[in-house]
Amino acid sequence: MTVIDRRRLLAAMPFVWAGAAMAAPRNLVDAPGFLASPFTLGVASGDPDAQGFVLWTRIAPEPLEPGGGMVAAPVLVRWEVAEDPRFRRIAQRGDTIAHPELAHSVHVEVAGLAPARPYWYRFLCGGHRSATGRAATLPLPGARLDRLSFVVAGCQHYEEGLYTAWRHIAAEPVDFVFHYGDYIYEGPDRGPHPRRIGGHVVTPIRRHIGGETYGIDQYRLRYAQYKSDPDLQAAHAAAPWFVSFDDHEVDNNWAGDRDQDGTPPALFLLRRAMAMQAYYEHMPLRARSMPVDGRMAMFRDARFGDLMHAFFLDTRQYRSDQAQGDGDLVQGPEVFSSDRTMLGQAQERWLFDGLARSEARWNLIAQQVRLMAMHYRLPGIAEPVASMDQWTGYMHSQRALLSHIAGHCPGNVMTVSGDAHRHYAGDLILDRGDGRVISSEYLATSITSGGDGVGDTDDFTRNVRRHTPAIKAMTDRRGYVLCKVSRDAFRGELKVLDTVASPGGVLSDYAVFVSERGRPGLIPA
Structure with missing residues (x-):
């Protein structure tokens, strides 16, 4: 089982979760310590529309072990969406929670982006950074597309x-x-x-x-x-x-x-x-x-x-x-x-x-x-x-x-x-x-x-x-x-x-x- 540093817990500090202000759970682990990357299962995006898409990952430092090698506590995960693959122009960023009830998976619904263009995204947790994924918004409904x-x-x-x-x-x-x-x-x-x-x-x-x-x-x-x-x-x-x-x-x-x-x-x-x-x-x-x-x-x-x-x-x-x-x-x-x-x-x-x-x-x-x-x-x-x-x-x-x-x-x-x-x-x-x-x-x-x-x-x-x-x-x-x-x-x-x-x-x-x-x-x- 991976050891997670619980030295800092957020009692009720508000943070941005998928675009909305939310109160953090009292048992939230906001600074976990992982011996290896927790992003072993990769990243994904899906269900795009003209304003955004959903971003996915799962925090699982030991994916084939019970619970993915995680303790049964919610964990803070940061996400970033950029206009370029080197993340020089950040379009949006925020925090979300990987809940044990959902196997420490996260589903971030990003909105408010420009239509018909690519974006790049990544996650950060416990001092580790995920692989970079490429997503894209759809054209506006009715806009000409060839x-x-x-x-x-x-x-x-x-x-x-x-x-x-x-x-x-x-x-x-x-x-x-x-x-x-x-x-x-x-x-x-x-x-x-x-x-x-x-x-x-x-x-x-x-x-x-x-x-x-x-x-x-x-x-x-x-x-x-x-x-x-x-x-x-x-x-x-x-x-x-x-x-x-x-x-x-x-x-x-x-x-x-x-x-x-x-x-x-x-x-x-x-x-x-x-x-x-x-x-x-x-x-x-x-x-x-x-x-x-x-x-x-x-x-x-x-x-x-x-x-x-x-x-x-x-x-x-x-x-x-x-x-x-x-x-x-x-x-x-x-x-x-x-x-x-x-x-x-x-x-x-x-x-x-x-x-x-x-x-x-x-x-x-x-x-x-x-x-x-x-x-x-x-x-x-x-x-x-x-x-x-x-x-x-x-x-x-x-x-x-x-x-x-x-x-x-x-x-x-x-x-x-x-x-x-x-x-x-x-x-x-x-x-x-x-x-x-x-x-x-x-x-x-x-x-x-x-x-x-x-x-x-x-x-x-x-x-x-x-x-x-x-x-x-x-x-x-x-x-x-x-x-x-x-x-x-x-x-x-x-x-x-x-x-x-x-x-x-x-x-x-x-x-x-x-x-x-x-x-x-x-x-x-």
């Missing part, structure tokens, strides 16, 4: 590969990163032995610490292990992020108040609440997303001038339980029932209203699971099957969304998603409609999950391409999607690595497509 770029990435199983993709992402000159989920995986350390994943054998590159995550301390340890990776830290420090959780931040394929094992909902909700608290503690999220009564407010939007209006969805908290017991199955009547939902009424109404009112050149739907209707054959089953965990298991919701896009904003909506551990690029066609293309989707492959993969020559890829003609590209390799948006074109670059099993993986373009505003559909570039 171009922007962003990365779509997620699914980063620690055991199944190195975070080489994050190192490449850190070097991309992007405006933001969208992390679609599966930031951690909840499973236990299964030892060094090879395992079969997706039809091929993967040898663990690294090992999880401990068993499956159920309690708050286990989730915190898992995040600390993942966030100790220097490549992931570099990507967080390079650009602001918009984050969403999917399933593995809690438990595989959870849906609303149900897990995949039949645990009584009241018990599963206890686990979900602890998982959500740990998620908030480790993400650059605003206070509006702090868990309350075991729930998180995660669906939100962002406006990038007049160029793009982005809608970040939550496809886990409000969905109905998977149809037909989950799995990849022939779509039965339950799949099409209007009683089942992917988004819940409130979120769906918010999304539909936002799309209908949007005046941006482009609209982006950023979410967790595949929207396009993908089918393939299984041996011994006459009809093609579809995933009950993706939108193909919630066809009433899928039809409603595509119908709304077709009726209110045709030709300027693009979707990005993840979860499937493969790159997919394809067009979105209304089920039982007239066959016309309504929109398109880029599904970003995993950062590591699935290991190196097998490319696009495997039987599963051929099977899917044969039964899903709307798919334009598909490969089982690791990487991310780089999106470049201009006033009349939306470009998607499917980036792949030749390996994540050893350092130095080489990055290349697997496929590149362009969509023209007003003409839905992917065009090879």
Whole structure:
């Protein structure tokens, strides 16, 4: 346990906390003494708007020890935001508190900055200075913006590969990163032995610490292990992020108040609440997303001038339980029932209203699971099957969304998603409609999950391409999607690595497509 100097306590001295005058707790440690840097988990910024952003760090001098090596007392942390990377022109500074109730994480909501420009930030605590991060404010809503770029990435199983993709992402000159989920995986350390994943054998590159995550301390340890990776830290420090959780931040394929094992909902909700608290503690999220009564407010939007209006969805908290017991199955009547939902009424109404009112050149739907209707054959089953965990298991919701896009904003909506551990690029066609293309989707492959993969020559890829003609590209390799948006074109670059099993993986373009505003559909570039 790191020794903290308690020689100076602030009884009730006011100080600035995230822009507001606050009274300090009586047990505040304002001058902690650390034997090593407490900023072992890096820094991050997120949820930017035209006036500011949220800054994150966690004070954890010994991140893999109980409590991160901290005593159970609040600690004073200073933050600085500058107009230049050498901090010669300080834009704002202040003090905040790292509370033990939140694992000594801090979430500073900076406001009052100039729009459409970069800023640099850092933290100071106990005589130590954090790494410097780069953030940026958004343009004012409605202001002319000619171009922007962003990365779509997620699914980063620690055991199944190195975070080489994050190192490449850190070097991309992007405006933001969208992390679609599966930031951690909840499973236990299964030892060094090879395992079969997706039809091929993967040898663990690294090992999880401990068993499956159920309690708050286990989730915190898992995040600390993942966030100790220097490549992931570099990507967080390079650009602001918009984050969403999917399933593995809690438990595989959870849906609303149900897990995949039949645990009584009241018990599963206890686990979900602890998982959500740990998620908030480790993400650059605003206070509006702090868990309350075991729930998180995660669906939100962002406006990038007049160029793009982005809608970040939550496809886990409000969905109905998977149809037909989950799995990849022939779509039965339950799949099409209007009683089942992917988004819940409130979120769906918010999304539909936002799309209908949007005046941006482009609209982006950023979410967790595949929207396009993908089918393939299984041996011994006459009809093609579809995933009950993706939108193909919630066809009433899928039809409603595509119908709304077709009726209110045709030709300027693009979707990005993840979860499937493969790159997919394809067009979105209304089920039982007239066959016309309504929109398109880029599904970003995993950062590591699935290991190196097998490319696009495997039987599963051929099977899917044969039964899903709307798919334009598909490969089982690791990487991310780089999106470049201009006033009349939306470009998607499917980036792949030749390996994540050893350092130095080489990055290349697997496929590149362009969509023209007003003409839905992917065009090879």
